[in-house]
Amino acid sequence: MLEIIAVGDHYQTVDPEQGLENLKAAAAEVCRERFRRIDRFTQLALVGSARCVENTELESGVGLYIGSRFASLGNTTSVHEKMVSAGVVPKPASFINTLSNSAGYFVARNLRLSGRNLFVSRGDASIVAALQLAAMDVATGAVSQALVGSVDEAVLPLAHHRFRLGLEPDTDMGEGSHWLLVAPEGSANSLATITDMITLQDEAALADWLDGLDPTTAYRVSLSPWTRQKMASTCLKSRQMLTDFEPGLAAYPGHATGAIIRYLEGDDDQPLLVIAADTDGRFHVIMVRPAPASA
Amino acid sequence: MTHVNAPVKITASGIVSALGQGKRANLDALLGDATPGPDRLSLSHFEEPVNVPYHSVVGAPEAAEDRLHWLLDQAMEELLAEHPLTPDQRADIPVFIGSSCWGIGIAEERYREQYHENPEAAIPLPLDGFSQISRHLQRKYGFHGADFALNTACTATANAILNAAAAINMGMHDHALVVGLEARNDTTLAGFHGMQLLAEEGMRPFDRRRDGLVLGEGCGAILLSRCQNDASGTMLWGGASNCDTYSISASNPDGSTIAAVMDAAMARSGITPSDIRAIKAHGTATPLNDDGEAAGMRRSFATMPPFFSMKAALGHTLGSCGVLETLLMAAALTEGRLPASWGFSESDPALGVTPMCESMPSEPGYYLLNFFGFGGNNSSLILRHQD
Numbered sequence: 238m239l240e241i242i243a244v245g246d247h248y249q250t251v252d253p254e255q256g257l258e259n260l261k262a263a264a265a266e267v268c269r270e271r272f273r274r275i276d277r278f279t280q281l282a283l284v285g286s287a288r289c290v291e292n293t294e295l296e297s298g299v300g301l302y303i304g305s306r307f308a309s310l311g312n313t314t315s316v317h318e319k320m321v322s323a324g325v326v327p328k329p330a331s332f333i334n335t336l337s338n339s340a341g342y343f344v345a346r347n348l349r350l351s352g353r354n355l356f357v358s359r360g361d362a363s364i365v366a367a368l369q370l371a372a373m374d375v376a377t378g379a380v381s382q383a384l385v386g387s388v389d390e391a392v393l394p395l396a397h398h399r400f401r402l403g404l405e406p407d408t409d410m411g412e413g414s415h416w417l418l419v420a421p422e423g424s425a426n427s428l429a430t431i432t433d434m435i436t437l438q439d440e441a442a443l444a445d446w447l448d449g450l451d452p453t454t455a456y457r458v459s460l461s462p463w464t465r466q467k468m469a470s471t472c473l474k475s476r477q478m479l480t481d482f483e484p485g486l487a488a489y490p491g492h493a494t495g496a497i498i499r500y501l502e503g504d505d506d507q508p509l510l511v512i513a514a515d516t517d518g519r520f521h522v523i524m525v526r527p528a529p530a531s532a
Numbered sequence: 533m534t535h536v537n538a539p540v541k542i543t544a545s546g547i548v549s550a551l552g553q554g555k556r557a558n559l560d561a562l563l564g565d566a567t568p569g570p571d572r573l574s575l576s577h578f579e580e581p582v583n584v585p586y587h588s589v590v591g592a593p594e595a596a597e598d599r600l601h602w603l604l605d606q607a608m609e610e611l612l613a614e615h616p617l618t619p620d621q622r623a624d625i626p627v628f629i630g631s632s633c634w635g636i637g638i639a640e641e642r643y644r645e646q647y648h649e650n651p652e653a654a655i656p657l658p659l660d661g662f663s664q665i666s667r668h669l670q671r672k673y674g675f676h677g678a679d680f681a682l683n684t685a686c687t688a689t690a691n692a693i694l695n696a697a698a699a700i701n702m703g704m705h706d707h708a709l710v711v712g713l714e715a716r717n718d719t720t721l722a723g724f725h726g727m728q729l730l731a732e733e734g735m736r737p738f739d740r741r742r743d744g745l746v747l748g749e750g751c752g753a754i755l756l757s758r759c760q761n762d763a764s765g766t767m768l769w770g771g772a773s774n775c776d777t778y779s780i781s782a783s784n785p786d787g788s789t790i791a792a793v794m795d796a797a798m799a800r801s802g803i804t805p806s807d808i809r810a811i812k813a814h815g816t817a818t819p820l821n822d823d824g825e826a827a828g829m830r831r832s833f834a835t836m837p838p839f840f841s842m843k844a845a846l847g848h849t850l851g852s853c854g855v856l857e858t859l860l861m862a863a864a865l866t867e868g869r870l871p872a873s874w875g876f877s878e879s880d881p882a883l884g885v886t887p888m889c890e891s892m893p894s895e896p897g898y899y900l901l902n903f904f905g906f907g908g909n910n911s912s913l914i915l916r917h918q919d
Contacts, residue, residue: 301775306660308683314656317640320718321647321656324579332723333780336632337683338907345908346777351789354775354909355691358662358681366680373698377537379772397655436678438623516663517670 239372239383240427241525243418244498245289247281250487251391251410260284267291268347274330275343278309282340282388283347285414290348290384293418300353300380301341302371304363304387306490307401308337308356311392340388353380361461362513362521363387364494368419368434375421382424386416387494403516404488405466411487415494428501432508433524443512443520444472452478456524457505459496461513462488468514482509497525537701537800539767539916540708541759545859546610549750549846550587553606555863562860562871563891567845569734570746575718577644582725585733587748587847588716596637600715601668603751607711608673611753617707622674627666627709628696629681630688632851635661637717665713675709682851685905686814687773688712689752689854690913694771696756706758712852713751720850721747727781729818735848737815737841737873738822738887740880745816748847752855762918766862769898769916770801776908782820783904787827790910794832794900797912801898805833809897810870812861813887814904815841816848817875825902826883837900840888844875854903858913861901865917870894 249258260280265271267287272279282303307313312334319325333339337356345354353374359366364387371383391412392398399408419431437443450456458473459482473479484499486492493511500509508526515521547554550568551561561567570585592599617625639657646654666679680695682688689712696708724730724747731744759767774796776789783790798804814825829836842857849856864870873887894917901913 306662307657308662310657316719317643317656320577320722321640321644321654322651324577326578326580326582326722326726327719329723329727332719332726333906335719335723336685336906338685338905338909339780341684342775342777342780342907345775349777351775351777353691353773354684354907355695356683358683359666359679360660360663366678369678370680370695373695373702376702377698379694379698400655401657401660438676517667517676519676 238422239368239375239419239431240422240424241417241429241431242420242424242426243289243293244416244501245285245291246413246415246498247284247288248413248486248495249411251395251412253395256393257391272343276309276312276334278312278388278390279340279343281390281414282344282386285388285416286344286348286384286386289416289418295348296381298352298381299350300371300374300383301345301350302367302383302385303341303356304367305358305389306360306363309334310390314392360515361463361490362515363490365434365521365523368431368523371419372434382418382420384416384418386414387491388414389489389491391489403463408462409487411489413489413491413495415491415498427528429528430526431523432526433522435522437520437522439518440472447472447476454478455480455507457482457507457509459484459509459511461492464512464514493523500525537697537770539759539761539769540697540700540756541763542754542766542768542862543757544611544615544755545753546607547752547856547859548589548603548606549856550589550748551845554610558860559863559867562845563864563867563869567874570847573721575721577718578722582722584721584725584730585746587746589749596641600638600664603713603715604665604668607751607753611755615755619674621707623676625705625707625709626677626699627669627675627679627711628692629665629679629711630692630851630854631665631713632685632688633715633717633720635659635664636719637715638664640718665711684909685907686850686853687903687905687909687911688851690903690911691773693768693854693858693913694773694911697768700756700758708756710754710756710855712855714749714849714852716749731817734875735817735844736875737817737844738826738880738883738885739876740878742817742819742822744818745848748849750846750849750852750856752852752859754855754859764918766865766915766917769914770797771911771913772796772800773909773911776910778908780908781906783824783910785820785824785827787824787831790824790828791831793910794828794912797900797914801914803898807898808837808900809895810837810899811839812857812901813839813841814902815843821904822883826885830884836885838888838892840871840873842871858901861899861915865894868894
């Protein structure tokens, strides 16, 4: 279990007419130094992470964990377009930015973190993977706290982006950099407790897990956009103790983390389940219970 | 000092690399009198000539997806022949994967095909590259547990090993699978070429004439298992990782953060520098990286233990080198011999350290393995071998 002790983020619904928001000013505002040649993915990571910890004194030994489905998607598609259409060798800065952990380097430098620094991906459940890694490292003493981010950038044209994400052609698209500072179970100043971070093999395993929940408790449920569009999930619909939680976010891989933060910003006293299915039939689940003081 | 976490045993492993298919072929080459040098690849899709040395795997299919699956199958079949897992075990155990390429070669190939057919409709990166390895492990071998696609550049599988051990230490699993895979692709080769980090011919780690690295491909798989402290065989005894924010592409050349990660790995393992029998260095043969690693070793060790790099023989397999080099180290310890530091012939007085020129017998005890990567990521692992 992990206690959430601070949250912060950046979110944008992508307006197809206006295009993507320029993040240069927002990134400059939160950075201790001027980082040159950073890409949009890194800008997103810098903005979200800084907002998460702006009112928090970080302990030494904080680990950094970034989960993302595609990492630096805009920069990598640009490198491939130039490689394939014009035979251009990637420029050094562009190539370095294709490496998924470049953003982690700049976040660590900006926040003066020197501990464990990991990037992990698992489709729309990348935040589940990141939290599972953080929980392992907290439990085994490799880190004292974990700054866990879910960073996913949108890339134009949106039709291509929807294709990559397997979403319906008219889906509203978003992007986000959502961050949670988490600490060992029982830590002070908890906003909420993450009690479960699990991967279930198939829908039968999900049904079994749901059967193990307290049937007298009502739970809010937020499904990832792909799960909502593509999975029938009859086992969710048949359980009256589950009611939808609608975070008001467009579609993007980090939707689950955005939902957790929107839930914490409200005054819900029912536990939240965020569920993301994957294309191999598995389900990845996080359960968040509000701290007693705020319940 | 206190040993922080329980050790985990390297129960089974499998490998395919430029040195051959299987541990036996790899060990024979690594511990023998000579290793094959790199091939040369000419990348035909670029406007400027790109001709680079490369440690290719012999016999691998040309098509990117087939190549990725084939590499994975070679390593997994050796591992599963050594330690068959039941369907229930496979469905449950966590899978930690490290790579630098993931599905990038497949994405390049598909985009290029689409582009030649219809440039207007072609979609760059048309697939989720990070899921390609896990998907094959699920569909072909039934590994449906939690998967972790870690990408921290050249430390990806060293970090994967640390988290796999943590998963076992948490008490939720008796086993964890760690997989590292690097397959030939244009993005990586052209990217390193553009950064001018590639050697003219072969790698010379810690040599005065070192002039860069040679990339390589391969796949390694390790099954880690819960064990007792006094178990025989090779165990992961501990380790640590940190982030050096000195530069995105090189560790601090004064060696301070490299020394810090080695010191932390030894401290978490409950041992001191004098307990280390030998070091498998990261040893990329780039001037700056070898400077930093040599300086780090000098800081941490009053008396330098013997050390060597495997990369002149294997090539730099980037995110997969943590698994490939760790499983070969464990196999070499079982064999009772440490390999020579291939590619080395002339000491560099500026480094102040000299790697092993010859293969030498190994003894039971503790061994330190270093892995460093872009993004300031540093990891050190401690193995203990017991007859």
